[in-house]
Amino acid sequence: MKIEEKVLSTIKRFSLLKPNETVLCAVSGGPDSIALLHILKALSKRLKVNLHAAHFNHGLRDSEADEDENFVKSICKELFIPLIVGKENIKKLSGGKNIEAVARKERYSFLQETAKKIKADKIALGHTASDLCETVIFNMTKGSGIKGLRGFLPKRKNIIRPLFEVSREEVENYLKNHNIPFRIDSSNFNIKFSRNLIRLKVIPYLKKINPSLEETILRETQTLRELEEFITETVNSILKNCILTQNTFSIQLENLLPLHSFIKKAVIQEAFLKLTGESLNTKKLSAVINLLKSHKSGSIDLKNSFKAIKTQDVLIIKKEEKQQVHFKIPIVTIPSEIETPSGTFKFENTKDGDFVFPEDELKKGLFIKTREGGEWLSLPFGRKKLKKFLNEKKIPFHLRNRIPLLTTDENEVIWIPGLYKKTYIKESKRKVFVRYEGGIKDFDK
Ligand SMILES: Nc1ncnc2c1ncn2[C@@H]1O[C@H](COP(=O)(O)OP(=O)(O)OP(=O)(O)O)[C@@H](O)[C@H]1O
Incomplete structure (x- = not known):
C-alpha cells in the first residue's frame, strides 16, 4: 500500500481529521515531520482540510538550529504552506538543567498557542510506529503502568499522529523514492541518551528475534488501549453510584467488595485522582485492598492528609480533620x-x-x-x-x-x-x- 493510502486509513480509523478542519503540522525538519508535511499536503484536497505548518527554533546546537529553521522555511515556501516560526533560547531559559524537558515543554506551549492563534483544530506530530516501539520498550525497561506500556495515542485532545501506523523504514523509503530532502539531527546518534541507545542498539537485536517488531508492538498497544478503555468505562459506571463531593468520596462496601481487586484499585485510584489531582502508589493501593479484606473497621493514611476509612458498610476517602469541631x-x-x-x-x-x-x-x-x-x-x-x-x-x-x-x-x-x-x-x-x-x-x- 502506498504510504499516503496508509496514512489516510489511519486518519479515518482513528477519526483524526474532519472536513473543513485546519491542521497545524509541527515540522522540525527531520525525516518524520518532513514526510508528514508532504503526505498531508498530498492528502489535503481529498481530506478537505487547511494545512499550516509551525517550526520551533530552540536556539540549541549552535548554527544547526538556524539552518533547520531556514530549511523548514524553504520547504514550506516551495509547497505553498503558511508557516509560523517560534524562537526561544532554551539553554538560557533552563539554566543548563533539564534542557530536553524544558525544550519539549516550550515547544508544546508554542504549538498550542500557535494553534489557538490561527484557530487550528488539530496539531499533527510526526511520531511513527517506530517511535511508539521505542517508547514502549523504554517505559517497560523503566517500569510503568498500562498507560506507559500502551505508549502514546494516535489522538489525544487536539494532538494527532497520522504516521502512527507507519514505520521509520517506510518513511525513509518514501523520502528516498520522492527525492525529498530533510535535515538530520546530529544528537540522534548520541547513545548516552537512553532513547538513542534503544533505537540504535536494542531494537536491531530484538528485530533479529522478530523482524516485524513494530507491527507486533502496534498490535499489542491496540489491545492495551482497548483494555484501558474497558477499565475506564467500568470505573466510571461504578463511580456514578458513589458519593463524590469536593473533599469526600464514599462507596458502599456491597458495591465495592464483589469487584476484582484490579478494578477495586482502579476505582480507588480514580476517586483519589478526582479528589486531589494526584495518584496513589501501588503500596498505598494494596494497603486499602488489605483493609477491605479484613473483617474489622479501620483507617489508612493515604497522601496529602487524606485517609481511607472503612466503616461497617462504607469505604470513605476524605481529608483528615485536624480537630473535631464541637459546639x-x-x-x-x-x-x-x-x-x-x-x-x-x-x-x-x-x-x-x-x-x-x-x-x-x-x-x-x-x-x-x-x-x-x-x-x-x-x-x-x-x-x-x-x-x-x-x-x-x-x-x-x-x-x-x-x-x-x-x-x-x-x-x-x-x-x-x-x-x-x-x-x-x-x-x-x-x-x-x-x-x-x-x-x-x-x-x-
Ligand atoms: N523544533 C520543532 N519544531 C516543530 N515541531 C517539532 C520540533 N521538534 C519536534 N517536533 C514535532 O514533534 C514530533 C516528535 O519529535 P521528537 O521525537 O523529536 O520529539 P520528542 O521529544 O520525542 O517528542 P515527545 O516528547 O512528544 O515524544 C516531530 O515529528 C515533530 O512533529
Whole structure:
C-alpha cells in the first residue's frame, strides 16, 4: 500500500481529521515531520482540510538550529504552506538543567498557542510506529503502568499522529523514492541518551528475534488501549453510584467488595485522582485492598492528609480533620437564627419548617449542639440511647460527632435534621418552626 493510502486509513480509523478542519503540522525538519508535511499536503484536497505548518527554533546546537529553521522555511515556501516560526533560547531559559524537558515543554506551549492563534483544530506530530516501539520498550525497561506500556495515542485532545501506523523504514523509503530532502539531527546518534541507545542498539537485536517488531508492538498497544478503555468505562459506571463531593468520596462496601481487586484499585485510584489531582502508589493501593479484606473497621493514611476509612458498610476517602469541631449553643429567643459550623438553624413562630415543636419545650432549655455522650431519644416504646440509634441507622463513625442535634437541657434529642424528629402527641397552640440549611446530611441518602 502506498504510504499516503496508509496514512489516510489511519486518519479515518482513528477519526483524526474532519472536513473543513485546519491542521497545524509541527515540522522540525527531520525525516518524520518532513514526510508528514508532504503526505498531508498530498492528502489535503481529498481530506478537505487547511494545512499550516509551525517550526520551533530552540536556539540549541549552535548554527544547526538556524539552518533547520531556514530549511523548514524553504520547504514550506516551495509547497505553498503558511508557516509560523517560534524562537526561544532554551539553554538560557533552563539554566543548563533539564534542557530536553524544558525544550519539549516550550515547544508544546508554542504549538498550542500557535494553534489557538490561527484557530487550528488539530496539531499533527510526526511520531511513527517506530517511535511508539521505542517508547514502549523504554517505559517497560523503566517500569510503568498500562498507560506507559500502551505508549502514546494516535489522538489525544487536539494532538494527532497520522504516521502512527507507519514505520521509520517506510518513511525513509518514501523520502528516498520522492527525492525529498530533510535535515538530520546530529544528537540522534548520541547513545548516552537512553532513547538513542534503544533505537540504535536494542531494537536491531530484538528485530533479529522478530523482524516485524513494530507491527507486533502496534498490535499489542491496540489491545492495551482497548483494555484501558474497558477499565475506564467500568470505573466510571461504578463511580456514578458513589458519593463524590469536593473533599469526600464514599462507596458502599456491597458495591465495592464483589469487584476484582484490579478494578477495586482502579476505582480507588480514580476517586483519589478526582479528589486531589494526584495518584496513589501501588503500596498505598494494596494497603486499602488489605483493609477491605479484613473483617474489622479501620483507617489508612493515604497522601496529602487524606485517609481511607472503612466503616461497617462504607469505604470513605476524605481529608483528615485536624480537630473535631464541637459546639453547644443555647436557644434563647424566638425568632432567632443560629449559625453552627455545620449549618444555620432558623427558629420562627409563624412560618412552616422542617421540624415543629411546642413552644413549651423552650422552658426546658434547648440547645443546638454536637454529641457529648449521654443523649437519648424518646420513642413510642421508650427511651433509646443516641449511640444505639446512630448504630442502628448505620451512621458512619466520622460523622457521629459532627451531626448537629437539637436537645433539651436533660439531654433529650428532639430533632436531628434529616434523621430524626420527636413525635408530639398533644397538639399545642403555640408552636416553634425550625429550618436547617447546611451540610452533613450524608445519612439522608
Ligand atoms: N523544533 C520543532 N519544531 C516543530 N515541531 C517539532 C520540533 N521538534 C519536534 N517536533 C514535532 O514533534 C514530533 C516528535 O519529535 P521528537 O521525537 O523529536 O520529539 P520528542 O521529544 O520525542 O517528542 P515527545 O516528547 O512528544 O515524544 C516531530 O515529528 C515533530 O512533529
